[in-house]
Amino acid sequence: MPKRSKKSTILSMATLLFATKGFTNTSMTEVASMADIAGATIFYHFKTKEDLFVSVLESVKTGIVKEFSLYFQEEQFTSGLEMLLGAVAYHLHLATANREWFLLLRRHYTYELAVVNPICRKYLEDIYTCLVDIFEKALDLGQQDGSINQDLSTRKTALIILAMVDGIIQLESNNLYNAGALYGELIVSCRRMVENKQ
């Protein structure tokens, strides 16, 4: 049995619960019972509930950054446009494969805490910077190789694409429409939005 198994069990159970039920609706007792430990044990590893949440966010940040850097180490792209569309598709894929991560990023508490807790704010900014920079880099590359419309502001367009992808992920998890059917259409729409039409 690995040494820090209980601490990491707490972390992963807390991730799941904070993501699916939210901060306030998740009780420490619940986290403890899911991790099969005594309630007080959590407070040995994490000073407060807020502290636990920030640790969860840190692990999410680490996960997201790692996944994206792995992806871009392995993949090769024929153009900036293809790289952008690949990044969008990978973002959508990650949001399905690691649903809790992106659920947590949609929780209001995350942003409310970021206002008063600088560490939380830093992790959040790191995550968004990672996501936006990938899109921006692809757009820059595409403007150089001619696959992306030259008139675009790459920064602003990167933000709009991020908002678009997030919006679709959100629409899906709202259970009102089956947005999964929209993933293909989203890629096509992105292409129409940024490609260099001659």
Next chain:
Amino acid sequence: MPKRSKKSTILSMATLLFATKGFTNTSMTEVASMADIAGATIFYHFKTKEDLFVSVLESVKTGIVKEFSLYFQEEQFTSGLEMLLGAVAYHLHLATANREWFLLLRRHYTYELAVVNPICRKYLEDIYTCLVDIFEKALDLGQQDGSINQDLSTRKTALIILAMVDGIIQLESNNLYNAGALYGELIVSCRRMVENKQ
């Protein structure tokens, strides 16, 4: 003094609090003290806290539907494309002017309740139907008058545009970027995405 002033005061205070603090983090005591009434009075007008929330959602639904129908009664458009872009701009405008409405629509509790409460679900569907239908109608019109790309599925594209607009509104309220600066860019991006390029 109008007859139902206390009930409607409760409703508007609850709207504000549920939207900005969320359902769980808003206590009935808090609503009561903001409305300057005794705590028990709320339970005279609304059976439970959940009942109050559903009433709040109903008033938001009524407000959104009314605002959009007013807008389209007054405005005239030269093409389907212009109508679409006008609707997007008006959506963005409403999200600023009636911030609580759209904050409430981003709260997780709203969608969690919709799973178990059919009335809540109905109001939510009414709101989304209203928003999507406007975009879809504009796209249909644009395909007829030639201003919109004929290859588009108007339904799917309407959903994507809604996701995009919601995503931008969300990005703004997250306090990480000043997305207000993106409103103009968003309209331009929408145009590029759907216009009929010859």
Next chain:
DNA sequence: GTACTAACTGACTAGTCAGTCAGTTTGGAA
């Protein structure tokens, strides 16, 4: 005035929750 009802209230209850603390268990070093 009287009678009646709708609107309203203060005091209360039963339950939940984050966090504390004094004490026990565990694992490894000497």
Next chain:
DNA sequence: TTCCAAACTGACTGACTAGTCAGTTAGTAC
């Protein structure tokens, strides 16, 4: 074995919350 610190625990507390209820007030019809 002995010792020690880190890991862990059960029992507790004070603060807070949704909802109840018996009773009071305000408005209206006669």
